[in-house]
Amino acid sequence: MSFPRTLLFLAAIAAGLACVGARAQGTDLSKAADPVPMVRAAVDQVVKMAFDTSNPSQRLSVRLRPVLDKYFDFDLATRFAVGIGWRQFTPDQRKRTTDLFTELIIRTYADHFKPGDASPPTFTYGAARELGSADRREVPSTLFAGGKQYSIAYRVDRSGGSWKCYDMVIEGVSMVANYRAQFVSLFQQGGAEAIIRALQKNLDTMSAPGQ
Amino acid sequence: MFPRLTRFLFVLALPVALCSCASTPSAARRSHAPVASPEAPTSAVASADTKAPTSTPAPEPAPATAKESTAATDDFGDADYATSAVHAFDPLEPVNRFVFKFNDKTYHYVFHPVADTYVKVVPHPIRTGLSNFFTNLGYPIRVVNDLLQAKFKRAGLESGKFYVNTIAGLGGFIRISDDVPSLANIPAEDMGLTFGVWRIPQGPYLVVPLLGPTTLRDGTGLVGDYFLNPLNWSQFQYRSRDYWWWDVSFATVDVIQKLPDLMILYESQKKAALDPYIAVRSAYLQYRAAQVKK
16 A cells, blocks of 8 residues: 555544543543643554554454544534534534544545555654644644655644544645535535535445445 | 746736735635525536525524533634635636546546556656656755745755755665755745745636646746756757657656656545545645645
């Protein structure tokens, strides 16, 4: 597998598992004042899981799902991706949108990875900076793989009491911002149901044989 | 020489002036209030059953509860996400979408097979060497734009990187500079980024046939980069007319060696996208905005 694919997958999953490593080590780093140790531990755990070939029959997206549900704030990610139009969503629409968006993110990036054909990358981390409030930070990092390096920033939020990741920014491109651009257009065309239909259609396409 | 220089400067100055005059609607003027689309989008998402928003029954708003009224739940991340990359200035969207579809077909039926064949036929060390060589050859583009942006230290590092790789790296095929921490990751500058540093607005978003996404500002920058690219210098010499095939060969190899990574990035954006056109547009604009800040 080429390194661009590895990069995209690892960066996406690493962002989603911002608290995984903390949990595995028995230390609740998610409640610490500084989110960097939590992110570092989580990324190390994700990389280890991603390169674990002991259970090739089970899809990585399936293995990661329970952990991601626990440590990634998909509610916040979805609300930010939709934007102010979220106010016009009914509770049922909100739930359906969040569920579909969650599934899309996990499957999109997990399915890119083919275990065993790349050596694990290394990461370095910088100091977290505030994003408008003390409960929202951005943790910069650098991924080294294949002789190249890429900047990846993890955006984490602590408004729920513990640090959880809700976005990742790879070389300046934010996942949430990218989807907001698409959701805004869809919402303007047909409201909440247009977004839900688009998400479902994309997932159905990904599930089609041969995909 | 001087008439050519004059034409070169005119070609650069006119679009730059247009960019400066172009008004970019601010994010604040755009809202999520549904408005009729100017054109029926031809993206994979648009379908016959999408209605003009005015004919769609407005859903019942979510019932207000004490929890819903908190500041946290009223925070929609606009501080970080209501940006020009999200609300892009794209007055030519219908045309751009048409060209995007054309490019998509071309990438699928032409560029992808070429890239796949290149990867299968050419061993990885040679592919890496070619990539390093052509990247090294782009030194004049990077160093001139470093100087235009008054980034003199970076220009010095860029020059050091060029000399190290050219002399110790067999003409640039081996990237010796990766082993030198200060030379390992120098942000690459180009004329589009220089215009960005000079606070020239992006201007309208454009999709160019075969080349893909750009803006009026960045597209103009490509013209400047063309003249700075050593691969094109021979065109300005009389005797080069006898060696046009050499120029074409070099340029062809340069394009082909870039294709695999470009196609991977394009497909990764497209696969995860609900509207590939907007996904690519947003990613491009965000990426370029981040590059300007480096």
